[in-house]
Amino acid sequence: MTSAASKRVLPIAVLIAAAVLGGVVYAVLKDRGGTGGAGPAARPAPVEVAPIARGPITLNRTFSGELEALAEFVVAPKVSGRVERVLVNIADAVQRGQVVAELDNDEYVQAVTQARADLAVAQANRSEAESILEIANREFKRTESLRKRGIASDSELDAARQDLLAKRAQLTVAEAQVAKFASALESANIRLGYTRVTAGWSGADDERVVAERYVDEGQTLAANTPILMIVDLDPILGIVYVTERDYARMQPDQLVSLTTEAFPGETFTGRIVRIAPVFRTATRQARIEMTIDNPQHRLKPGMFIQATVELSRVADAVIVPEQALTERNDRTGVFVVSEDEKTVQWREVAVGIREGDRVQVEGQGLKGRVVVIGQQLVKDGAPITIATDQEAPASGRNGAGVQ
Secondary structure: OHHHHHHHHHHHHHHHHHHHHHHHHHHHHHOOOEOOOOOOOOOOOEEEEEEEEEEEEEEEEEEEEEOOOOEEEEEOOOOOEEEEOOOOOOOOEEEEEEEEEOOOOHHHHHHHHHHHHHHHHHHHHHHHHHHHHHHHHHHHHHHHHHHHHOOOOEEEEEEEEHHHHHHHHHHHHHHHHHHHHHHHHHHHHHHHHHHHEEEOOOOOOOOOEEEEEOOOOOOOEEEOOOOEEEEEEEOOEEEEEHHHHHHHHOOOOOEEEOOOOOOOOEEEEEEEEEEOOOOOOOOOOOOEEEEEEEOOOOOOOOEHHHHHHEEEEEEEEEEEHHHOOOOOOOOOEEEEEEEOOEEEEEEEEEEEEEOEEEEEEEEOOOOOEEEEEHHHHHOOOEEEEEEEEEEOHHHOOOOOOOO
């Protein structure tokens, strides 16, 4: 072959190679679903979706706490003495004004007898003083009459008057002694009554329960030594502590659902009655008190509780599964499936109440279904293929999907 012929063959080979390469590129692009002129098209991403729901949603918070007696007081004698009997024991019901203990009262009975005798003497002295005064009064009137007739002198009249005043003073002293010893007798009777220790309290309830017993028969007690602790268990008081984040949402009369390990699977209902106006410095938490009806006294002080409070509620909210939320460029949104279910659109949302795996969202174009699995494979306008339709938690409890 001549050199001229070789020069003609080389361009032909280059053209053939270029044609083969172009065919290969075309085949690859065609296999990907695009053309070289229009640019490569993305393969539809497999995703799972769930319907957007509309309905009520609540913001609940659960707090750990414990139960306390609504009211409690310690029964103690007002006088000292030896305990003869304790008439109630732990868990016994006690009526208002019931005698719960008795002390040895021999000394107090003797004190009453002595006071009664002292009063009798004082009363006798008063009767004597009254008689003496009456005599002195008659003597003064007789002397006064004699003085008018010129028989008695002025000095005799003055002496009679002075004697009358003295006898009046003696009667006053005797009457004061009677009052004194009458009061002493009353005090002795009161102290004697204190040897019968009673349970008395203020409030509307007429029955309470013995929570603690501190003494036994035979012990000698000083005044104000505790004998029993009596508590009010119906209603019972629930105590929880909340942080600043939840404090502002707490309101009196809010309903509370409570559970305790003592009764698994059972829920008790309470109501917030008091909210502390200050936070504890050490924990930065505030005390919340709630009352729970406890007619059968099943709930006991000291039990641990889980108290769930409904802090907020939206009656008509747009709700999506929490899985649907995703981040793009530091913004939160969801991918909404188009009506033809072939593409997705990115919709930025504001997140509201969260309830379990359900989330309230606000934004534009929120209807139909949203992507819950596969968000990392798509972007705004991307094609999709729905691998599995699932019933979302958002529609499973409070509403149907938005059409």
